[in-house]
Amino acid sequence: MLGYTITQWLFGILSFLAIMFALMVVFTRNPVNSVLYLVLTFFCIAGHYLVLNAQFLAVVHIVVYAGAIMVLFLFVIMLMNLNEDTEPQKTLISKIIAGCIGGVLLVVLVGSLKGAEQLQLHQAGASQIGLVKNLGKVLFGEFLFPFEIASVLLLAAMVGAIMLGKKEIK
Amino acid sequence: MLAFVIYKAVLCVIIFAISLGVAAYSTWWERKFASFLQDRVGPNRAGPFGLLQPLADGGKMFFKEEIIPNVSNKFLFILGPCLFMVTACMTSVVIPWGKDFMMGGRNFAFQITDINIGVLYLLGVVSIGVYGIMIGGWASNNKFALLGAIRASSQMISYEIAMGIAVIALIITSGGTLSLHEIVEKQDAGVCNFVYQPLGFLIFFICALAETNRAPFDLAECESELVGGYHTEYSSMKLGLYLFAEYINMFISSAVMAAFYFGGYNFPFAHELYNAMGLQEGSIWISLIGFGAYFTKIVLFICLFMWVRWTLPRFRYDQLMNLGWKVLIPLSLVNLAITTVVAYYFNK
Numbered sequence: 001m002l003g004y005t006i007t008q009w010l011f012g013i014l015s016f017l018a019i020m021f022a023l024m025v026v027f028t029r030n031p032v033n034s035v036l037y038l039v040l041t042f043f044c045i046a047g048h049y050l051v052l053n054a055q056f057l058a059v060v061h062i063v064v065y066a067g068a069i070m071v072l073f074l075f076v077i078m079l080m081n082l083n084e085d086t087e088p089q090k091t092l093i094s095k096i097i098a099g100c101i102g103g104v105l106l107v108v109l110v111g112s113l114k115g116a117e118q119l120q121l122h123q124a125g126a127s128q129i130g131l132v133k134n135l136g137k138v139l140f141g142e143f144l145f146p147f148e149i150a151s152v153l154l155l156a157a158m159v160g161a162i163m164l165g166k167k168e169i170k
Numbered sequence: 171m172l173a174f175v176i177y178k179a180v181l182c183v184i185i186f187a188i189s190l191g192v193a194a195y196s197t198w199w200e201r202k203f204a205s206f207l208q209d210r211v212g213p214n215r216a217g218p219f220g221l222l223q224p225l226a227d228g229g230k231m232f233f234k235e236e237i238i239p240n241v242s243n244k245f246l247f248i249l250g251p252c253l254f255m256v257t258a259c260m261t262s263v264v265i266p267w268g269k270d271f272m273m274g275g276r277n278f279a280f281q282i283t284d285i286n287i288g289v290l291y292l293l294g295v296v297s298i299g300v301y302g303i304m305i306g307g308w309a310s311n312n313k314f315a316l317l318g319a320i321r322a323s324s325q326m327i328s329y330e331i332a333m334g335i336a337v338i339a340l341i342i343t344s345g346g347t348l349s350l351h352e353i354v355e356k357q358d359a360g361v362c363n364f365v366y367q368p369l370g371f372l373i374f375f376i377c378a379l380a381e382t383n384r385a386p387f388d389l390a391e392c393e394s395e396l397v398g399g400y401h402t403e404y405s406s407m408k409l410g411l412y413l414f415a416e417y418i419n420m421f422i423s424s425a426v427m428a429a430f431y432f433g434g435y436n437f438p439f440a441h442e443l444y445n446a447m448g449l450q451e452g453s454i455w456i457s458l459i460g461f462g463a464y465f466t467k468i469v470l471f472i473c474l475f476m477w478v479r480w481t482l483p484r485f486r487y488d489q490l491m492n493l494g495w496k497v498l499i500p501l502s503l504v505n506l507a508i509t510t511v512v513a514y515y516f517n518k
Contacts, residue, residue: 032246032308036246036305039301055285055286055287055290056287056290059287059290059291059293059294060290062294062297062298063290063293063294063297066297066298067294067296067297067298067300067330068297068327068330071300071301071304071323071327072327074304074308074323075304075320075323075324078304078308078316078319078320079320131286132286132287132290132348133346
C-alpha cells in the first residue's frame with residue numbers, strides 16, 4: 001500500500017489520532033469533554049505501545065491511566081460540577097504568556113529528540129523486551145533497586161494523601 | 171488463510187449470539203428464580219413457562235418512547251449505554267470455550283484469540299467498563315444519576331484492586347502464565363485451582379459481584395435512595411442496553427470464574443469418558459462435550475449470582491467501602507503472601 005508497511009500505516013494513523021485528540025483536550029471548553037479526549041489520547045498511546053510489541057506496557061497504560069487515574073479526574077470534575085459557564089475567562093496577556101511557554105517547551109522537546117535516530121538499543125533481543133516475562137526479569141533483576149525505590153516513593157505519596165485528607169491529626 | 175478467517179468470523183458470531191442469548195434468558199431465569207425464592211409464580215403468560223418473556227420485553231423496550239433530556243449532552247447521553255454494551259461484549263474474546271480440535275489436518279482453537287496477556291486484557295476491559303456508567307450518569311444532568319455514577323465508579327475502582335491481587339495469586343499457582351487457555355489447560359490433568367486458591371476464589375467472587383454492580387453491591391442503582399441510579403433518565407432501548415449489559419457482564423464473569431478456578435472445560439474423569447466413548451484426541455466431539463461441561467459451570471455460577479441477589483440485603487455505602495479497603499485488600503495481600511511462599515518452597 002503506497003510503499004508503506006502495515007506498521008508504518010498503523011504508526012501514522014495512531015500518531016494522527018493521538019495528536020488530534022491531544023489538541024482537542026486543549027481546545028474543548030467543557031472540562032468533562034477534555035478528560036474524555038485525554039482518555040482517547042491514552043488509548044492511542046497504548047496503541048503505539050502495541051505497535052512497538054510492548055503488550056504489557058500497553059495494557060497497564062490502559063488499566064492505570066484510562067481505567068483508574070482518568071476515572072478519578074472525571075470523578076472530581078463531575079463532583080465539582082465544572083462546566084463551560086464556570087470556566088474562568090483568561091486575559092489576553094495570560095494567553096500570550098501561556099503560548100510562549102508552551103512554544104519554548106515544544107522547542108526543548110524537539111531539541112532533545114535531535115540525535116535520537118543515532119541511538120542504538122544495546123540489549124540483545126530488544127524487540128522482545130516489552131513482553132511480560134522479559135520486562136519482569138529486567139525489572140526484578142537488573143533494575144530491582146530503582147524499582148523498589150519508586151514503590152517507596154508511591155507509598156510516601158499515599159501516606160501523605162491520607163494525612164492531608166484527615167480533618168484533624170491526633 | 172481464508173478458512174482460518176471464515177472460522178474465526180463464524181466463531182465470533184456464534185459467541186456473540188450465545189452471549190446475547192444467555193443474557194436474554196438470564197433475565198427470564200432471574201425472575202423465575204426470584205419467584206421461586208419468594209414463593210410466587212413468576213412470569214408465566216408469554217409462551218410455556220413464560221419462555222417468550224425476554225422477547226416480549228425486548229420488543230417493548232424498542233417500541234417505548236425515547237426521551238433525551240434537552241439540557242443534557244446529547245452525544246454523551248447516547249454514547250454511555252453504547253460504551254457499556256461494547257465493553258461488556260469485548261471480554262468474551264479471550265475466553266477458551268473448549269479444547270482445540272483438528273479438522274482436515276488443521277488445528278482449530280475453540281477461542282477467538284489466545285493473546286499471551288489474556289488476563290491483563292480482561293482487567294483492562296473491566297477497568298474501562300466504568301466509563302459507560304460515568305458518562306451516562308453525568309450526561310443525564312440529573313443529581314440522582316450523577317450520584318449513582320459516582321458511586322459506581324468509586325466502587326469499581328476500589329474492588330478492582332482486591333480482584334487484581336487475587337488474580338496475581340492465581341497466576342502464581344498456575345505457573346506464571348497470563349494466557350487463559352494455558353490456565354485452563356494446567357487444570358486438565360490435576361485438580362482445579364479452587365483447591366489451591368479457596369480464599370482467592372472467595373475474594374474474586376465478591377469482587378465480581380461488586381464489579382458487575384449486582385446486589386448486594388448494587389448501590390449504583392439503589393432505587394430506595396437514588397430513584398434508579400445512573401439510568402434514572404434513560405428510557406426505551408438505551409435503558410434496555412444498560413440492563414442487558416449487566417447480564418452479559420454476569421455471564422462473562424461467571425465464565426471467567428469457571429475458567430480461573432474450576433477448570434473451565436475440564437471436568438473430573440474427562441479422559442476416562444473420552445476413552446470409553448472411543449474419541450480420538452482432537453476430535454470435535456471432545457471440544458463440544460467440554461463446552462457443555464463449561465456451560466453447565468457457567469449456568470451454576472449465574473444461579474449463584476441470583477441466589478446471592480435475592481438473599482442478601484444491600485450494603486450501606488460506608489460498609490461497602492470498609493469491606494473493599496479494610497477487609498478484601500488485606501485478605502488478598504495475605505493470600506498473595508502465603509501463595510508466594512508456598513509456591514517458592516514447592517518449586518525449590
